[in-house]
Amino acid sequence: MSAEQRPRDSPQIRRLAPVIEPGHTYASVTDKISAIVLTRPASLGWYAGFAIGFSLLGVLTISLAWLIIKGVGIWGINAPIGWGFAIVNFVWWIGIGHAGTLISAILFLLNQKWRTSINRFAEAMTLFAVACAGVFPLIHTGRPWMAFYMFPYPSTMGIWPQFRSPLIWDVFAVSTYGTVSLLFWYVGLIPDLATLRDRATSKPRQIIYGMLSMGWRGSARHWHRYQSAYLLLAGLATPLVLSVHSVISFDFSVSIVPGWHTTIFPPYFVAGAIYSGFAMVLTIAIPLRKFYDLEEFITMRHLENMAQVMLATGLIVAYGYFFEFFMALYSNNKFDVFLVQQRLHGPYAPYYFALILCNILTPQLLWFQKMRTNVAVLFVMSIVVNVGMWLERFVIVVISLTRDFVPSAWGRYSPTFWDWSTFLGTIGLFITLIFLFVRVLPAISIAEMRELVTHTSEEHE
Amino acid sequence: MNEHRSHIYGVMGEFETAKQLIRATEKTREAGYRRIDAYAPFPVEGLSEALGLRRSWVPFVTLVGGLLGGLSGFAFQYWANVYSYPMNIGGRPLNSWPAFIPVTFELTILGASTFAVFGMLAMNKLPQPHHPVFNVPRFTHASTDRFFLCIEARDPKFHLADTARFLQGLQAHHVTEVSDD
């Protein structure tokens, strides 16, 4: 949007907050962002937050130790309900891990400038979420020390993994997603690491950042290849990010369990993932811009756009819920019909209604710009959606298993202390990583901000 | 003039804005210099053209990686299920190819992206912790807010004094020689 096209006093311009406050130069953005890492001392708030995260991480360690000693029996899972919190949390975390790559890749391809100032920490968040998710598939097995059977290595028995199992698809999807996200993130970091190398005052930092930046010197030839690689990565990450949660949804849709066996799952899981992902980005962005006063970089415009994305994906998710019911009733499959009825008035009905409230009703507020531009509301909303999405996974995984084919085998599930401690533990892991990240790496891509500066300055000319 | 080349990497000039850099680069090429390189804190549109760079090989490498990952992925699954250890799994056919697609797909992506990244780094000869241009004190600005143009000594038209004068003629600040050690 350049000045010629739209007069600067036209209403929609004034309404549309800029993606970066005007008056910034290359130097100023560089200073402001790198300062957080290089010069600014860690605040008390940071220590407090880190302490919380780290102690929760301790809880995780203890929970896992006990788990290895005693076995998965310390959880609430039982005969009909073979999967409980572990899988719920796994799907939830992976879902959250979708926003980052999505923002970086898809918005990059769509040439959405506003992504620039949020993609870096969104990607970081993705990596950390995937790390948290990655904990569960391993530990939820009865014999974690045997989990390497899932990898195709030449074993003495000459036996290979069973490639028809969605769990094997998971192994490949999640590990690929983790790797690619990491590469994408790191490639984006290289120029900024170079910046930090050049601006770092202490020797150790110069050396570390020097190593990490691999001697990047901003040569035009390098930029030339760099850009094409980055573009390709974005192009590859886009189908990947869509595939990952589809594969996760196969864990359920490929099975025959009523409530799992649904063709709507892949798109509806992906939408849900983006939904929860953006919610988590908001949950992090809002405090971040506040405490490190980055309001000029992460502007209302960003928040509002993300709110809009949430609204959109939220509606897709709602459509998914609706279709679960519709297909069950339309197919007239007695098991599916019974199950959806169970959701409404079974023993777990309250969870289902809570989920509807969190994921469908509350987000409708986002139709109003007043709400979209109210930081406090957005923050609360993002939390609510995170809770809602967790409930969604609980409803799908657990409730479907409590009432399947043979009534004699019906049972119920209730989490134990260790279920909760493990869940909180992974949240601790997530918090710890986030706090470390903002201290040691630029939370916003400096190089890309400079580009943004050129574009805006050109507008001013 | 040869005696210079032994310890001189080239001559470097500094510019305020990307536009100046592009203009200078174009002029330099018009002047017939070929062994030149520009340095910028962010990818500058039009700079590649100004330097007359050819299309990069990265896309091709990526394609190779993708094909390699995908084909080997499917081939392995087929081999493992049909030849290496055929088993009756729930009455499904040995070659349940639709079930092999997800893994094949993921491996395609994995192959392509790893090749893209490492291919790019390799072609950029990175990692390379040291490079003569770092000898220029003000070059630290190359990663912040300044743009640099370097005419290398290897260029046949290179002559320390003339080239330096030529760069100054392009309104370059701090024209400095880049020593080669």
Place this chain on the structure above:
Amino acid sequence: MRDHEHQREHLHEPTAPAANAQQEEGTEDLAFRERPLDLAAVRAKLQSKTGKQYWRSLEELAGDPQFEELLHREFPRQAPSEWDDSVDRRDFLKLMGASLAFAGLSGCGRQPEEHIVPYVKQPEGMILGKPLFYATAMPFGADSIGVLVESHEGRPTKIEGNPEHPSSLGAANAFAQASILDLYDPDRAQTPTKFGEIETWSAFLSSAQAIATETKGVNGAGFRILTGIITSPTLAAQIQSLLSLYPQAKWHQWEPAVGDGPREGAKLAFGNYVNTVYRPEKAEVILSLDSDFLASGPGHVRYMKKFYSRRKLDQYAEVDRMGGEMNRLYVVEPTPSVTGASADHRLPLRASEVELFARALAGKLGLGGLAVLPGKNGEWLATVARDLQKHKGASLVVAGEQQPAEVHALAHAINAALGNVGTTLYYTEPVEAHPVNHLESLAELCADMDAGKVQTLVILGVNAIYTAPHNFDFTSKLKKIRNSIHVSSRYEETSEYCQWHVAESHYLETWGDARAFDGTLSVIQPLIAPLYRTHSAREVLAAFSDKPGISDYEVLRDRLKAANPSADFEKFWRKSLNDGVVAGTTSAAISVALKFNPASLPAAKVTPAGQIEFIFRPDPCVYDGRFANNGWLQELPKPLTKLTWDNAALVSPKTAETLGLTHSVASRGGEHGQILSNVVDISLSNSKVTAAAWILPGQADGVIVLPLGYGRKKAGYTGTNKGFNAYVVRTSDALWSASAPKNAIKKTGEEYPLACTQYHFNMEGRKILATGTLEEYQKNPAFAHEGDEQPPKELSLYKEFAYPGYAWAMAIDLTSCNGCNACVVACQSENNIPVVGKDQVMRGREMHWIRIDRYYKAESATNDPSSYDASLENPETFFQPVPCQQCENAPCEQVCPVGATVHSAEGLNDMVYNRCIGTRYCSNNCPYKVRRFNFLRFQDWETPQYKLLRNPEVTVRSRGVMEKCTYCVQRINNVRIEAEKQNRPIRDGEIVTACESACPSEAIVFGNANDPNSRVAKLKAQQRNYSLLGELNARPRTTYLAAVRNPNPELEKA
């Protein structure tokens, strides 16, 4: 294990000499003599000693033979020299090493020197790794069940029925099969004890002999023996000889869970005790007066087989006979029993009203008596009477063990009137060696004990303190006895109050004999030498006789020789052991004259309408409490309530409503695990018990059942303090049913968690269990397939896997299954299935590979019996055993990421335990939920006894591994190996799975579906045959034959 035992002795033995020293009385003519400490000798020795001398105790110094004996058994001769030095580490280790090693030797030395005869193979033909089968018999009440015991390298591992034995016919009930666990129970008493102190057997012998001489002096006055029902002629003869040795001695009997009704009823009807034997196979119409004759009481295993032999609809028949000869069963009972649940018609009546019913029936049949039954029940009775009369000579009326004499007498009269005697039942001389009225017998004993007339009481196996009516106050009376000897396998409630406790050997450790319900004699041969210092009841009695030493083996052989003088005895003896029955010992039918007029009966005492009737019943799993410490039986879901690890006061839905009793489903485990029930205080006959209430559909209103056998105070680790003790409110005047006003039962307001494996009884309109009447079946043999949605095979997108060789498959006839649980225990025993305990069951983690689902045909909107619904008053009950269905399109296999569950070439759904990493995905994806997961380390890997118990052919699963039914693949392979050695195909019926072999009603049939002539193929060819959840197209190899019942059309209309 022996080492382990040995160390225990290390701890205890040193106390023994001291204890012996106190023993003053001692006679000279003893094998193991015990002398008072000869102080003179000690002094003499001390004087003669010079220099350093050590001795362990004065006894040793005195060269006391008693101590010598201890020493000899305890330490090898070589060892002691070091023993007395100040023991340094090195010596200690040496010594321990030596003693352990020698303990091992002595372990080997403990093999029985008598020769026992294997069932099919000669012992010299024994090959390591190949099990041998021995025939023996398990004595149980007035019956003994002939069993075959599988023995691996000399350790019994599995118990099955003995086809040669009349009361087994190849099948076995849950008790018989679980009794193997009792053998290896680590809580068994392991040595004789005196006042709880470990003692030597010789010490016991000497004190016994002391008592003997004393008793002889007063010619037996004050010498009493208390036993349960005894059918062993040898033991009986021995008791008799004791009684003749001590003329004034008395023999008392007390069997807590078997009423005097059958005995006294016979006396009332015929003037003397006779034994009744039924022939259900010959009966068209059977009426049970509160009799659970299919699942308990003498001969029930046989009766079940015979009863269901009349319900095999066109089984294996080329042409459909359409079950023309299907019999019909009417049951009148207060609380649902296995028999009642499988009846064609069932009438819930209070226990005391059953007598009214019997009288009314007698009246209807013109036997005199004016009793009539009012209302609908009257019509019901009329119809039954008509049906019985229609089948004179082919009908049968059975009275329940817990019913009073009158009902039995009436049953005899009615059977006589219907001309059934000699056809559907016959009478023999009593099987019990010495039939008496147990209640009177015990009462007499108690009176004498109270009066101080009893000096010596020998209790053989009876846990009197726990089981005696509480108004007898047995405990305080027992305290008055000077010499009390308790002989039992565990140190029980009664043992505590006895001077001596003698650890009793398991029936698999001793020689003996026992008679079956029809008088047939079996020889009990030991499968293993006693694991501990245990002794048989016979040995204990011998201790009091004039000729102790003699072995059971000798006595037994002598008796048989005496009985069969002519024949080549060795041959005869071997044959008897080999067959498990002694030929020609079955009692002959006797003709008895009916001396009984129903009209002459005094008015029956019926529980008043307003009052609640409390009835006592043996528990279906722990019986009278003798199996309380048996984990398999504790965790066995009770046939109807599906409760485990607890008993509960059973209440009918309506009564529950009036009393305000409810259940609530706990969030942990839920319907498949934990139900919270109301706790009630029951004050009855001025005693009180606190119990958990359980609402049981089909129970008569106003009746509360108090199952016996729980609330043990001293049963062992497994059985102590489980459930509530109903004996506490059981008095001699109301032994089987007591009545009290409503306020006798009060809600305490607390809730008690009960471990219930199946709370949900409604099929939710799904075709889980196809049922129909004979009429429907004859109209439409394919009724089971109405509304089938099973997709045709042609619709498959890809090529089917071919199963050219064997195709193992199973057919389960739901018409024949009555949920007796025999298969569940059989499977647990065969496949080393762990017991997980109440807490884990409450989390829904029990491990049974085969479960028996119980469904009610009830239109109850809710699935909660505690919300009253008329359809729950007397619902039709059906049972469905669910093992792994071995699907051809197994959903579990497709989702296993590591290929730990895969298909065999013969269509088995194999589990590869080593490969399993425990994702539990297979269990989620199993529509039948037959997979079981080791959430924790459920298997006991330490207890040495259990190592002996395990079946060496089945992997012992570790933590984190999925497991499930494999169609007993180990049995399949054993047979395959044999067949291939002989280069022939496997014959039909050659492979018998554990569940199949145990099933008394032959409901389960396993075989090769590819062979059109196999039984299983023929069953599957029937139109009744259907797949569970066929619409899922999993193509299970296990299929079901729809349950068909034969209701009386007349009653159907009503």
